[in-house]
Amino acid sequence: MKWEGLIAQYRDFLPVTDKTPVITLREGNTPFIHAPFLSQKIGLDVYLKHEGTNPTGSFKDRGMTMAISKAAEKKAVAVMCASTGNTSASAAAYAARAKMKCIVLIPDGNIALGKLAQAMIHSAHVIAIRGNFDEALTLVKDITSKYPIELVNSLNPFRIEGQKTAAFEICDFLQHAPTFHAIPVGNAGNITAYWKGYKEYHQIKKTGLPRMLGFQAAKSAPIVDGHIIDKPETIATAIRIGNPASWKSAEAARDESQGLIDKVTDEEILDAYKLLAQKEGVFVEPASAASVAGVLKLHNANFFHGQKGSIVCTLTGHGLKDPNLVINNIAQPVVVEPTLQSILKEIGI
Numbered sequence: 001m002k003w004e005g006l007i008a009q010y011r012d013f014l015p016v017t018d019k020t021p022v023i024t025l026r027e028g029n030t031p032f033i034h035a036p037f038l039s040q041k042i043g044l045d046v047y048l049k050h051e052g053t054n055p056t057g058s059f060k061d062r063g064m065t066m067a068i069s070k071a072a073e074k075k076a077v078a079v080m081c082a083s084t085g086n087t088s089a090s091a092a093a094y095a096a097r098a099k100m101k102c103i104v105l106i107p108d109g110n111i112a113l114g115k116l117a118q119a120m121i122h123s124a125h126v127i128a129i130r131g132n133f134d135e136a137l138t139l140v141k142d143i144t145s146k147y148p149i150e151l152v153n154s155l156n157p158f159r160i161e162g163q164k165t166a167a168f169e170i171c172d173f174l175q176h177a178p179t180f181h182a183i184p185v186g187n188a189g190n191i192t193a194y195w196k197g198y199k200e201y202h203q204i205k206k207t208g209l210p211r212m213l214g215f216q217a218a219k220s221a222p223i224v225d226g227h228i229i230d231k232p233e234t235i236a237t238a239i240r241i242g243n244p245a246s247w248k249s250a251e252a253a254r255d256e257s258q259g260l261i262d263k264v265t266d267e268e269i270l271d272a273y274k275l276l277a278q279k280e281g282v283f284v285e286p287a288s289a290a291s292v293a294g295v296l297k298l299h300n301a302n303f304f305h306g307q308k309g310s311i312v313c314t315l316t317g318h319g320l321k322d323p324n325l326v327i328n329n330i331a332q333p334v335v336v337e338p339t340l341q342s343i344l345k346e347i348g349i
């Protein structure tokens with residue numbers, strides 16, 4: 001099959017017309033990977049939707065192809081976003097392609113190096129604030145409401161439209177919806193988008209509906225805790241968010257699907273991060289491992305007991321976004337002399 005990007009593939013489900021210039025990097029059509037180790041452990045078929053293989057390495061490209069195409073349709077010359085890293089990387093790439101100016105606000109010192117490098121090389125105007133993501137988003141909302149700059153955070157409805165296509169791909173692959181869909185929750189746009197996608201596909205193709213399982217990081221879990229977190233913390237910087245923009249629609253996705261939103265500790269996230277790499281061969285960034293950490297937490301609490309069918313875990317971003325985490329916290333190579341003897345000794349022969 002020839003894949004020309006998700007707007008071409010799912011045009012009938014998206015608010016585009018002949019007048020919409022399609023700005024695409026052929027995003028979407030990401031690998032849907034059966035996870036044998038996790039499936040055996042949990043007793044249901046577990047699949048990984050590896051969104052880290054999108055052109056800029058995260059699921060944000062799905063929303064950005066739509067947001068930037070619609071901005072181009074309006075003849076916008078500049079776009080702006082607040083970001084924990086991936087949105088800025090994606091916005092910068094698609095804006096470069098559309099010949100638009102891109103301005104991004106990031107929390108100083110709290111975005112992974114790979115993401116920062118991406119925004120810089122695509123020549124976005126990157127401004128690091130001495131504050132967190134929530135403060136950056138408040139500023140961006142203020143500025144884009146007063147000046148002719150398009151907001152490309154997931155408050156922009158076209159972002160959600162693009163991101164919902166991941167649910168279509170899953171249903172196309174399985175020929176029906178999974179029983180459960182597990183997903184990390186930060187600003188809560190993606191859980192909103194998947195649920196919208198599942199509902200729309202079900203209406204037209206009768207594919208069924210999954211129960212949505214959302215996971216926040218334990219010290220950045222405003223939805224679970226029921227209040228804004230002023231100083232969110234977590235090793236998973238992508239979801240270090242204390243006041244999600246799509247809070248209400250995430251709760252709606254949870255309730256309408258008879259699902260849940262729970263929290264996972266940094267330790268649980270790191271365990272899942274290592275498990276994915278070491279047992280399933282899939283390297284993701286820490287925030288992405290929150291979906292698997294959550295599934296393992298629920299499994300340990302017997303949540304899936306007696307259930308049948310499948311669990312899909314969205315893996316939101318590639319592990320190469322944040323290589324420092326591995327090198328500084330997990331492992332480094334052993335250094336030896338360049339002799340046969342020292343190498344054989346090291347490998348125990």
Ligand code: F0G
Pocket residue numbers: 058060082083084085086087088154184185186187188189190191238239285287288316317
């Ligand atoms: N996983 C990754 C890797 C992310 O980058 C994000 C969000 C999420 C999960 C959570 O998705 O916000 O739709 O609930 N990153 C945003 C950013 C906030 O600026 O890149 P969400």
